[in-house]
Amino acid sequence: MRLTVGVLTYRSAANLPPLLAALPAGLAGVDDWRLVVVDSGSFDDTLIVAKDLAPDATLVQLDSNRGFAAAANAVAAVHPDADAVLLLSPTTRLRPGCAAELLAALAEPGVGIAVPRLIGRDGAYKTSLRRRPTLGRAVAEAVLGGNRASRLGRGELIADPAGYDARTPADWATGAVTMFSRACLTATGPWDETFFLYSEETEYALRAADHGFRLAFVPTAEAVHNGGDARNVPALWGIMVANRVRLHGMRHGRAAATAFWAAITLGEAIRAPGDVNHRYATRKLLRERQGLIMGRPAEVPEQLR
Template sequence: MRENVAVVVVTYHSDQVLPGLLDSLEPAMAGLSWQLTIADNSADPGALAALRRMAPTARIVDLGRNAGYAAGINAAVAASGAYTAILVLNPDIRLAPRCGPELLAVLRRTGAGIAVPRLERADGSAIASLRREPTLLRALGDAVLGGHRAGRLAVGELVLGDEAYRSESRADWASGAAMLISAECWRRCGPWDETFFLYAEETEFALRARDAGLATVLAPAARAVHLEGESKRSPRLWTLLTLNRIRLYRRRHRLGAVLAYWAAVLLREAIRAARGNPASRAAVAALLRPSRLREAPGPPAG
């Protein structure tokens, strides 16, 4: 069967970072048949015109509003031509040469539903991009020990340790900044859940795929640089990320477990807030307001 990869990117005023991704695509996808589709959330004619100049051969989907990351992915996939796999990319990703073929080889060899590259920072240091399923005990581990210490002890959500990133490791989910999804996985588990405007959408999709027997696997020879966003520094984005953790957990568990998980997440953010973290202070305030825990598909305020 001839492989044909739909490369999908969601943009939102991404003109500063997108050119680097576009420059990396050709060497990254060497030997593969692929087409690029970009879904733009900017709702700005000027931004859309700039996008068309930057990527003249790409299919451009104008969502006409800031509809969110999951909605952008779904729209881009729907507008793509025939495909055997879908490569989802953030605009601030830079793919290493032959990243695409490496991802595809692991996807086919393992029978996984999702293959992800080894993510690195611009300075070459590794990013811990693999995750365990959110559970109450892991939330407590993250709260009491801190995310990295809990991850090193395998009692937190983060998967840490060099060995996990040197082999074709399986994880419950992984960063959605760069992931190759098989057409079969998309057929059985897609589209992405658009009620998550930003954050937790890749978690929900990967857990749904895992429940269907379609694993997420790291392809260690596939490399990509992720410039990373501002979620850990921005109070409004960290608040949205934190609230979406609760919303996702609520989808999969009974009320008693959800209340306990909420308390564990609140404890974690309260500890960080007491140490002077402004993003966690904003998250604590939101966690203590029941109205903020309802489904909120719109963009974060501010």
């Protein structure tokens, strides 16, 4: 199978060397692959580093930071004859043989998306698999808290990553390392670029399922992921939370999204007194309520572009 490997960069000069150094081992067993680096308007040395360390790669320069989905679509468009596309966030590193295991999973009937086991910078397995968003799960997370709800099997996040196996049912997964087939892309359509960050992988996986493609978790494929900035930047946390409501509005309509918004807002407001992220998200949800429940994009602060 012909594989396009796409690295999505934005101010990623420091992250590219370890990612690129890990690619040969991570792609062992894949005979036909081509590297594409899509940069979203970086103003550091990202492109210089990419040209120096990966001279044979195709470099695509977007005019600005238009988000993960726009970069993903740019990768997929470079080699339309590729049978599959592997997307890599700049804070990832493939473990040996990862890509070949993901490709093997895509060959299984009905599989359109394949994801590996993710490992954090501390060496521990990361929680990366999720269930479909529902009102019941949003209420459980609001009342119990996300971690407790997940441990009880009531939340969206699937707890106990050490226990994940090929039979773990998941509707979507963290998008840091994601492989999808050309057949899935053709049937499902491009990634939705109106999501700047967060929920774009959720929307794509759910839409793929609407077209008959399932997501496969491949425990024998591993990748290191050092990302996860949302908890460190209130504006990112706010977009992440708001886009959950927006996606519900897109898929289920205004009435259902209003109830979902109420549950998400309750959860954020309960935790707002002791946490700047939750305070920011609560204000954002209240301010943008009407647009979000109608499925309109969340507002993106200029500082993130």
